[in-house]
Amino acid sequence: MTWLDPQPFLRGVAWLDQGRPVRADPADLGRLPWHTAVRAELPIGVRLEFATDGARAVEIHYRSSPDAEGSTTRLPDCFALWQRTGPVSETLVDPTEEGIVTLPLPKDLSKGSDRWIVHPPETRSPLVLGVRAIGGSLAPPPEQPRWLVHGDSITEGWWSTRPAHSWPARAGRLLGLDTVNLGYAGSAHGEPAIAEQLSTLSADAVTLAFGTNCWSEVPYSPAQLYETVRTFLAVVRQGHPRTPLLVVSPVLRPAAENARNRLGATFAQLRTALEQAVRDRIDGTSGRAGGDGGAAGPRSLEGLPGAEQGDRHLALLPGREVLGPQQLTDGVHPDDEGHAALASAVADALRSLHPQGIQARDH
Template structure:
């Protein structure tokens, strides 16, 4: 932490500047690691040791997109600035962005403002397969928030949920102190899921459904939702095992069907193994298994799901034969029945293990908000967050009735 003697883009000097995000006083919530890069500090949503085990580059892409990651600190500053280098993926048909948006400021637990960097960082132009066709370098941009008042306040600055962000510097017009202990005493909810938990289509980082549910329930969320990568990977289970966690949820199944990556013979022991690993670190924490939300093309037939080549806009379909579920291929119906049975069998010895049918969060009556036949839109995600808060954190829910920490094992 340094105290600059010159002004930075304003007629008034900044009181403090933080450039070492690993040393504090800024707390990084929602990230499991922080990597030093040439430009700054890169939040990662899985520990770096997991990288050697990634089966494809897509895992790394999702791990460094900071869904749920935010900077937390206390200050009386009336203005703050954050310098960042962003890297945005641009898919065929998407407009090339002119700036990096999606930075949300939360003051004393209330979402107050959305911000954007005044310049675009680096760009990765993708082809139809998702591979990088062209890289365009970018430069550091600044996100600024003014007129915050000079009263002491608790700040959370949420990073974009869909954009790689390297942290370069944080400046404020008053001293920055560590976040209040009250915030850290909240129950910590660790959630793992697919793109439907990563929530690319949410309008703001504070409007992903896990963020919405956490705010309504008054808990601190760690969102391990990785687009395409909820594949029962052992390294993810081990990362969760090592985390401090009071409440844990696992939303499983849709990526496995989408990729046609398991057969029933392998799926059943893989689920047991994932649960066993999580339980090694968190033997008594409430643990909720959530099955997939509605996805019409694979409700009764196996994957893989593919984008319909006859449509200009993404629309996911499957051409697999429904009768092949009898041979061990997986539809969502098979997945739900299998997960419900596994949880029922294990819960006789594990009373804190619970099951939730994902269609209660987003079901047949919600398909109008499923614009690509697979992923909810922003309205759908908001509804999922509200329903999860009511169903799971409510008095009769899996996470209801847990006012104190149940399990804080590292």
Template sequence: MRAIPLADDLFYGAVSLEHIDGGIKPWRIPYRDLALFLPNGIDSKAEICAGVRLRLRTDSTSVIIMFAPLEEAARMDCTVDGALHSTVALLKGDSAAPFTMLPGEMADLEIFLPQNTGMTIIGLRVMSCAEFAFFPDQRPKWVTYGSSITQCVDARSPSYTWPAIASRRSQFNLTCLGFSGNCHLEPTVARMIRDLPADFISLCVGINVYGAATLSPRTFKPALIGMLETIREKHSHTPLLVISPIYAPDRETTENKLGFTLIAMREEISQTVALMQNRGDRRIFYLDGLELLGLADADHLPDGLHPDASGYELMADRFVDRGINALRDKGIFL
């Protein structure tokens, strides 16, 4: 096999790329500003590779991705011409993922890095006689922000998170900013989203604010307005979809320590979007999280909060139909 020199052009879905001793580490924040994303890089979630992919075009029958030893077990996926070809299950300490029995003719490969851990890529190998080229992602850019329910650790594999499925079906170049336990409408995150190139932005907000009681009924709506207004500074016409929490049986009517329920939080989010619309924003929209996963889908919530693998796939189907396609029906996307 022969080594392919690593290059930034291989990576998609990362906000920044750190070059470390011959390797490349993807980050979902600007890594040079790590100190600003408290605590410790959004509680260490910013280095997790949710949504990050390697894209290449090759006729190699085998491709090997090499990386620094994993800190925990994970999975990686390889799609060929947009369809899942294989999943490699990795153990803690593993440092290579072989994808074999590939077509052997020129094909577009997208290799999804794990959605539950960070990874520093240190090598890429193809068969000695194989052709190789970078595979640019020229699809419209979609930035999605949220919690663990957007990061999707319990999806069956990294290409089967709901954002990954939805982006594949709807032909978007995904940047996933799902930060488990850490979707708190921070100003630094708002500024980061503002500064990212995007043709579509979605924000799934509220569940972590409820769980950690980080914002009260007094401060939640102003914080959300602040995030939306910050994003609009550079994305004044970008379609912006704001999503409220999916169903969570123990949180619907139970007040947290600041007096919030999910029912009240959904109303606050809906009212905020309506306020922005009434001020003239014609490209901001609201999607009730219950449209993605509601009371009738409670069997897909084994812990009463996080969807199971089938639940994430159901969310993807509904997000495409009730989110993206609904906007397309309005003429929002070309």
């Protein structure tokens, strides 16, 4: 039973830093906010995928950081085995700096399955050192179209009970995409450096879902957020001029909808400004977000490449009506039911944007 190089089996990888998957360009961390760089060290959404011929089980050799988030808890590590249609099993192991976990493959499912998915425990940042089959053989499954998803803690999957339950993971399975999760809790304010990094990554589809943290953590005015979004889109489009691109505006936040931040903006006004910036890019027109969150007169789109012709590969999913208050655990983050609802809405929006399905291109 020879250990196989894990890299051909890894999915959801944006960058590698000395063999470890990371979620920001390791050569460009100096321009990122400190908190974003810290969150980018966690391998959120990174998973192992494999096909097998007759294997009874798969073994994973890994090295982890038991307290990657500074936690003092000693909860078991969970390795979750999935197929695209749903969960198969979970294997719990005691936290360790280096170990081997064995995941049995059910006999009734092992025949004819072309894709098994393993979600490792994310918070301890496990580095997979090798994989091997017990009986039979393993091989990397066919590559899927690559989907970049950028956002905040909701995109990162907060309050989902398992990594596989986050809305990007769910939507990726629904659409048959290789989801690359670039959600950064406490961040995602439309930073230009993040837009530039997104523009350099290969992608067959892109989704942006930020704006929630622009109400309180780093307060924005409607006009400021409008300009931020139009600039962010322009930079992303420099690297992905015709890639299907979906923008999801912030979901319901009951306590903030009509409350004003220190710049006088309500959450609803910020959402309106973000949506207007996207619609203007789609139409090839532009307004200026006023104090009420709406457009305040036309203005040119000089300096935004391609925007003056409109963008038929760009779509908007208004987030306000996607979730109800009963699907929010803390008034901000969705529970598992909310993540499922958001995943379904995003999948439907991407299908509408690209009815024939997202296709992989040569990168």
